[in-house]
Every structure is written in C-alpha cells, then in structure tokens.
Amino acid sequence: MALCEAIPASAQKKLPGEMDKCDPYMTAQGGYGYLVENGPKAAVWWAEGIYKVMKDTPVAKRKGREVKLSTARHEYESFIVVINPKEDLKGISVKVDGFGVADGNSDKDITATVRKVEYVTTYYTNDSYGWPGDWPDPLPLYNEPQDAPKGQNTSFWITFYTPANQTPGTYKGSVTLSDADGWNVKIPVSLKVRDITLPDVPTLHSGFGFRFDHVIAYENLKTQEQKEEAFHNYLEMYHDYRISPSYAPFYLTPAKFSYEGVDWNGGNFDPGTKTEGRYSYVVTDGAYDKNVSARATEQFIPVSSDNKYRVIFDSRTEGPATSTLRVDCYDSGKNLLPYRSHYIHFKAVSEWKSDTLSIDRLPKEAAYASIRLYGANAIIGGETTGKTWYDNVRFVNLTTGENLLPQGNFEPDSTRFKVNIDWSDFEKTAAKYYGETPWFTGFTFDIPVLHNACGFPFGTAEHEIIFKDCVQQIEAEFDKLNLLDKAYIYWVDEPFPDAYPMIRATNTLIKKYAPRLRPFIAEQFPWVMTHTNDPQVDIIDVTDIFCVSWNCLDDHDKIARVHSMPGKEVWTYLCTATRAPFFTNFIDHDGIDMRMWIWATRTLDLKGILIWRNNYWTALAATENGDFKSVWDEPGSFISGEVGAKNYEMDQKIWGNGDGMLFYHNNRKPGIDTETPYTGKPVPCIRLEVLRDGIEDYEYLHQLEERIPSMSAADAKKARNLLTLPRSVFQDDDATHDEKYYIKDPQYLLQRREQIARLLEKWQ
Numbered sequence: 001m002a003l004c005e006a007i008p009a010s011a012q013k014k015l016p017g018e019m020d021k022c023d024p025y026m027t028a029q030g031g032y033g034y035l036v037e038n039g040p041k042a043a044v045w046w047a048e049g050i051y052k053v054m055k056d057t058p059v060a061k062r063k064g065r066e067v068k069l070s071t072a073r074h075e076y077e078s079f080i081v082v083i084n085p086k087e088d089l090k091g092i093s094v095k096v097d098g099f100g101v102a103d104g105n106s107d108k109d110i111t112a113t114v115r116k117v118e119y120v121t122t123y124y125t126n127d128s129y130g131w132p133g134d135w136p137d138p139l140p141l142y143n144e145p146q147d148a149p150k151g152q153n154t155s156f157w158i159t160f161y162t163p164a165n166q167t168p169g170t171y172k173g174s175v176t177l178s179d180a181d182g183w184n185v186k187i188p189v190s191l192k193v194r195d196i197t198l199p200d201v202p203t204l205h206s207g208f209g210f211r212f213d214h215v216i217a218y219e220n221l222k223t224q225e226q227k228e229e230a231f232h233n234y235l236e237m238y239h240d241y242r243i244s245p246s247y248a249p250f251y252l253t254p255a256k257f258s259y260e261g262v263d264w265n266g267g268n269f270d271p272g273t274k275t276e277g278r279y280s281y282v283v284t285d286g287a288y289d290k291n292v293s294a295r296a297t298e299q300f301i302p303v304s305s306d307n308k309y310r311v312i313f314d315s316r317t318e319g320p321a322t323s324t325l326r327v328d329c330y331d332s333g334k335n336l337l338p339y340r341s342h343y344i345h346f347k348a349v350s351e352w353k354s355d356t357l358s359i360d361r362l363p364k365e366a367a368y369a370s371i372r373l374y375g376a377n378a379i380i381g382g383e384t385t386g387k388t389w390y391d392n393v394r395f396v397n398l399t400t401g402e403n404l405l406p407q408g409n410f411e412p413d414s415t416r417f418k419v420n421i422d423w424s425d426f427e428k429t430a431a432k433y434y435g436e437t438p439w440f441t442g443f444t445f446d447i448p449v450l451h452n453a454c455g456f457p458f459g460t461a462e463h464e465i466i467f468k469d470c471v472q473q474i475e476a477e478f479d480k481l482n483l484l485d486k487a488y489i490y491w492v493d494e495p496f497p498d499a500y501p502m503i504r505a506t507n508t509l510i511k512k513y514a515p516r517l518r519p520f521i522a523e524q525f526p527w528v529m530t531h532t533n534d535p536q537v538d539i540i541d542v543t544d545i546f547c548v549s550w551n552c553l554d555d556h557d558k559i560a561r562v563h564s565m566p567g568k569e570v571w572t573y574l575c576t577a578t579r580a581p582f583f584t585n586f587i588d589h590d591g592i593d594m595r596m597w598i599w600a601t602r603t604l605d606l607k608g609i610l611i612w613r614n615n616y617w618t619a620l621a622a623t624e625n626g627d628f629k630s631v632w633d634e635p636g637s638f639i640s641g642e643v644g645a646k647n648y649e650m651d652q653k654i655w656g657n658g659d660g661m662l663f664y665h666n667n668r669k670p671g672i673d674t675e676t677p678y679t680g681k682p683v684p685c686i687r688l689e690v691l692r693d694g695i696e697d698y699e700y701l702h703q704l705e706e707r708i709p710s711m712s713a714a715d716a717k718k719a720r721n722l723l724t725l726p727r728s729v730f731q732d733d734d735a736t737h738d739e740k741y742y743i744k745d746p747q748y749l750l751q752r753r754e755q756i757a758r759l760l761e762k763w764q
Contacts, residue, residue: 022129022580022589024052029745031057033082034064036187042085042148044177044185049078049159050690050746052136052591055119055152059084067175067189070757072196074164075696076240078689080117081175081187083154091145091180094156098173099191109163110171110191115139116146117155117686120635122588126656129580130588135657137587137635137685138664145180157689160191168195196760198699204598205441205571205608206695207246207490207547209660210234214615218628218665219678228252230679235433237663237681241688242695244440246490246610249433253425255477259466261416262454263407266294267373269455269462273389275314275352279410280391281455285375291382293326293372300334300368301395301404311357311371313393313408317348323388324378325357325371327395332367340366345377348388371395371405414462419449419469423477430481441608444490444520447471450506458506468513475514488520488545495523500537507542518544518567522610524552524577540565547571547610550597551578553739559604571608572601576637576655581740585611585687587635587658592746594687596730598694599749600739602701603724615682616660617670628671631664662688697749700756707763715759722756 026032033047038059045060046067047053059082071077083092096112118138125131139157148154158175171191178184212231221227231252238245267283274280285292303309309327317323326343330336344357362369371393376386393408433439451458453466478484489510492503507519521543540546546562550572553559562568574585574597583593583600601609617631629638637655664683667673705723708716729743 020128021131023744024054024135024591025057026051026745029747031061032747033060034062034067035060036065037185039185041087041183042083042089042185044187045082045084046187047080047082048746048750049080049157050591050595050693050750051080052686053080053082053117053153053155054136055134057082057153065188067187068192069160069190070192070194070754071160071162072194072198072696072700072757073162073166073168074198074200076159076161076692077191078157078159078693081156081158081177083148083177084152085148085150085154088150089148089154089179089181089183092148092154093145093178094142094158095176095178096158096173096189097176098189099160099171109166110193111161113159113161114142115157115159115684116142117157120587120632122635122657124636124654124657126576126584126586126588126654126659127579130586130657133588135587137658137687138632138683139685139689140664140683148179157686159689162191162193164197164200166193168193194757194761195764196700196703196757198696201438202242202441202695202699203702204601204695204698205569206243207442207444207488207571207608207610208238208243208662209611209613209616210238210245210248211613211615212248212251214617215665215682218617218670219667220674221677221679223677226677226679233679233681234663235439237684239439241684241692243691244442245614246442246444249440249443250426250429253429255426256422257448257470258420258422259454260418260420261413262456262466263297263412264294264410264455265297266292267375267455268452268457269410269412269460270389270457271460273316274410275391277391277409277411279412280389281373281410282387282389283373283375284387285382285385287382288385289382291324291374291378292376293374293378295370295372296405296407298407299370300330301370303329303362303366303369303404305362305364305366306399307362308398309359309362309369310396310398311344311359311394312354312396313356314352314354314391315346315348316350316352316389318350318387320347320349321386321388322346322377322384323348323386324374324376325355325390326374326378327357327359328370328372329363329366330368330370331365334368337363337365343378352389352391369395371408412456412462414465417462417466417469419466419473421470421473421477427481430483434481434483434486438486440486442486442488445474445487447474447489447491447510450491464509467509471510471514471517475517479516484516484518488518490520490522493522494549495521497537500539504537504539504542507539511542520545520547522547522549522573524549524575540568543568545569545571545608547573547608549573549575549577550739551582553604556604559606563605563607569607571610572597572606573610573612575612576659579656583742584656585659585662586656587685587687590744591686591690592742592744592749594691595694595697595746595749596742598691598698599725600730600742602698603730604739611660611662613660614662615665617665630668630670631661632668635661637661658685658687662691697753700753700760703760704756707760711759711763715763718755719759722752722759 033045036044043059069077094114099110117136119134122132173189175187267281269279270282283294329340340363342359346355373390376384394403395405449467449470453463456462559570562570583596637659666678704719708719731741732739
C-alpha cells in the first residue's frame, strides 16, 4: 500500500487549512473502529489506542471481530474495547486470557493492564477548536465490576507489555466481557511480536515537570514512609511511560549545601551603597505578614550583666521610613530570654545617618547577646515592608571600650570562604534511578549560588569565588557518577529579550569554571534574541540545550546551526501558548496530537521534548478548599490566584484544559478527605498513553535510520522517505514558517509504523 493511500481524500483537503471544530468522531473519515457484535443487549466494538471515544461516538460500522495488534519487544501496545448497551448493564467484568504460546513456542511473560476510560467535563474552550463537554481522559485501573448505562459508550483501555526477551511470533488470546446477569462476549485477540527490541533508555530526551509537594498535600502523605512509597510509585510511573521527571528525582534526597567564612545571612552585601569600605548590608522585607531580618552567622556574643553596652550603627532607607534594630539576650545554655530584648525603632531617610541604642542593664541571667537587623519596622504581624541598608554596626562594651561585633563593617575575608556539599543521600538516589540501567534520560539541577552567593550578588569578586568552588564540586561529582550527560542547568524560563545579556553572562560563568555542565533555556519568543550577530545577546556558544515552544519554532536553519555544534540540542515543548491550529496537549483536542508531536519532532531532527508540569492540580484562588482543586471535577488549568473556578471569561486567565496535567490524583476529594493517605501510583490519561506510543515510534525511526547503510538501494530509499513526514501530512505555513498543519486521521501514522516495522525486521 502506498503511504498516501492511508489518507482519506476528505482529510487531505482539510490539511492546508483548519477544521472549524475538533472532531473526535472522525466524521470526515466515516467514523472509526471495528464492530465485534451488535446483539440484543449491547453493541461491542474496538479501536486502536489513539482515539478519544466520546460517550456518544457512534458504534463502529466496519466489522472486525478479532483484535489484531503488532508490537516490538520491550514495547507497550494498547487498544480500546467499547460497550454500547441497549439496556443498563450491571457489574461488567473484563477478563484477559491466553497469550501463553506463540507459534508453538511457550512464553508467558506478556502482561495486560486494563484501565477504565473515565470522562471529565470541560466548561470552557482553550481556543476556537475545542468545545465544552464530557471528554475521555483519566484512565484509572479497572479493579472491580463496572456498570454500563444504556445508550452511551463504556470503554476499557487495554495495554499489553511485551518483555525484551520475548520470543517473536504471533500470540493468541481473548478479552471476555460479561455482566451480572449472564451476558457474555468473547473477543479474540492476536498479538504479533516482531523481532525488534526497543532500548531500556529512550533515545528521545525529555523533561516533564513534577511537584511532589503537591502530591504530599493532595494525597495526605504525613509520614516519611508514606512519602517515600508514593514518590517511588510516581517515578515508576514516569519510567513506565518513558518520560523523565526533570525537577523531581532528588526531591527527597537533595545534595546539602553549607558555607563557611561568610559572616552574615538574611540580607545582601551591597557594593553600590555604603559609607566606607567595599560593602554595606541591605535587608529587604517585601512581605506584609513577616518581619524579615538578618543576623551574624556567629550570632552569640558573650556578655555580662555587670557591664553596659551600646550599639552604634549607620543606616539609610529608600525614603523616609521607620526600621528596627534589636538585641536579644540568651542564658548560658543559649536559650532566648523572653521579654528581655532591647530594640530601637529608628527613623531613616535616603541619606546615611547614625543612631545609637544604649543598653544600661542586662538581665542577670544573660550570658550572650545577638543583634538582629530588620528590613522594615518590626511590629506584630509584620504589616510593614521596606528596605534598610546598614554599615559600621558596632556592639561596644562600655566598660572595656571593645567592639564585640568586628564583622559589623561588612568587609569579608574571602580567603575563609568554603562550600561544603553533602552528596550522601543524592548518591543513593543516583544509583537507584541513574545507575547501570538508568530509568530516565536526564534531570535538571539547581546551582544554589547562581546569582547570589551567601548574600554576594552576581558580578562581585566574592560571588565568583564561591560560585567557582560550588560548580567545580558539582561537575566533579557528576563526572564521578557518570551524570554529566544527564544533568542540565535549567535556570531561566521564557525570558524577555532584555534578559539575554544576563543569560549570556551567567552561562559564560558556568562554562568558565565547569565547562561540562550543560546550561538549558526554554524560550517562548521567536529565536530573534538567541541567534543574532550581537555578541552581548547571542547565547548559542554558551548554551547546550535550547527548548522552544512549538508555536515559535519558525526557522529550521537555526535548528541546523545548533545541531552543527558538538553536544548541542534543540528540544520543543507544549504549553498553553501552543493552541490550534498547532497540535496541543489539551484534553479537548485531537487524539492524535501527542503522537504527532513526536513524529514531527523526528521529522525536524529534534532531540528532546518537555512539558512544564505533569501534576498542576492546584489553582489557589480558584477553589473553596484552600489550595485544593480536584482535577476530576475541574480539569482546566487556571492561572494561580487570578481567577475563580466559576469565571469562564477565560482568555487571559485560563491556561487550558489539561495543560500541565498528565496525571490525576488518587484522592478524589482533596481538601475534604484530609486523612486517608494515598500512596499508590497516580492515574494516567489518554494523552500520556498516546505520547508513549509516539516515543516508541521515535525508536522505530531511530533504528530505521541506523540500518539504512546495510540496506539495498531500493529499501534505503524507502527508509529515507519514511524518516520524515511528507508535506501532504505535516506542513508549515508558507508565510510564517510555523509548523501548523497536520493530518488528523490516526490510521496514517499506524500504517506508516507498520511499514517501518516490516523494514526493520527485514534488515536485522
């Protein structure tokens, strides 16, 4: 069969433009699926695992009693079984049998997972393409009989996993549907296992955001054991779906950083505003519910009630304001003596001025004192905000005349600086998930002293000294653990153009002291600022991974330029900005979208994919239960804190139905059920299943390219044609060069995949 014969003429006509609305019914193709039986109690049909079966999708017309599938080894392959009852059916059970013998060879390792297709209601549209209604998306495990109401589809998503050592051949089995009253339908299933094996670690790199703190809150995880169990179950789910949890692998076992030789914490050393020397110290309080303060690292100053003391200091603010300096007293055990503090609420202006706090009497129990510098006026509740600079802070023993706070001049001795990193817990996790057989392709790592090192801002000599010590230790550790090709430094997200000089400066510093660490940038603007002749903003030479929002991927020459440089990669990501006519990650868009994303990724020779979050469940101000929004009841992603759940005037307030959310929480009443711990694996969705199929297709394409040199001329030509999607299926806009238009019929990709599989088997 020629490739384009898989495309119905009606679908080809729609490709260069846009459909008015998403059509999950595939009306342009005459429907989809295969009829098994249309009996007096129910119609039963099946379809490949790439469709979104709506509650009212018409029963398939084309007959196909036997489910026929093919798979590689170490691959997942799914199909959907649909029941459309003519009367209410109670207690539907689903049983998968067989698959123990392939062409006379006994193998019993193929496993089947059955999930119930559930529906969520969307109440608004992401764009002009989607529409409100009940959409299939969550796929909870089927673990008990289910009812099937009359007149609407009840669907089950069945997935086979074939181990890497499975004997090739055709395996036979069945799926039996039955109800409590004796109704029974047996569907034969044929699974062809090809002599192709997919790798343990995906070729396609990925980074999918994961916030485990949201899991802790939603799933009521209170003990360390509960957290560890749930955390591993989530990572196992990421592994099963062949994606990497970019922000999460070391959440429970981070590297621990500590610093020596820096005398103050809580504020910043400021080289630009001072009375003398190199620095003053600025404390910023931007919170109306806190009293932000700073104190010396060696905070306990020996004192005696026999002496009098005086604090003398210089200060200024951004304008007329009141701020606070306080002296706390402690006993010999360094326990705070309540109600025995001394403080001064001083008036400050934009000019430097001096103030004095006299302490004529200390409590007799006092053995130590500590000085606290506030950013604003310290009052109950912290209702004020502000910024206060301090310099020449002295704590003088009036009996001896000695200044007991020599570090109050804020002049550091950089020879004392030292970064300590405890890698012990980190290394255990690295061995578990990135050891001999890694689970994931990579992870992002935060450099804690990136732009501020212990209060020293970027650009100061002290910052660079601490930064150098830190990143060189990180690079050495990653080298020891063989993680240099997996870790990347994702420190900036979707910057505005004026941020690029700072991005260049930061990445240059990383490359100066740790050249094997890989800076990463996610960009939503067109690549104007990334690829320019201005040396101040062109970051291509100091950045290793460029991840571009698909709707901004407008210049293939720029992709080629990046890939022409050793070690550099271009990824893409989907988010709210990628809307119709582009493929998207939205619930109320085409079933093919996530798989087409991966085929398009391979067509453009891109190396990785990213989605900003997989469990963006909360919506802050959009809920009645604090931070809890059940995505089972409201699958829309709201801009946190900016919109109420009943406000559907959404253009700038709603990110999209399912955007940032590929897993559903197990606790279906978050904020109400606050006691039951849910430690199991999360509930995946149809979009995630289709995405995994695309990632596995990418492996087919990768292996095909590798085998071309050994093929005959005719087959090599055929293989090269199969590696990239033709313009009749996937094309850009001639005016904008955006990759907008793509076929909506899944049968094209399925048949193309079969052609690739046949070539792979032929040229082992």
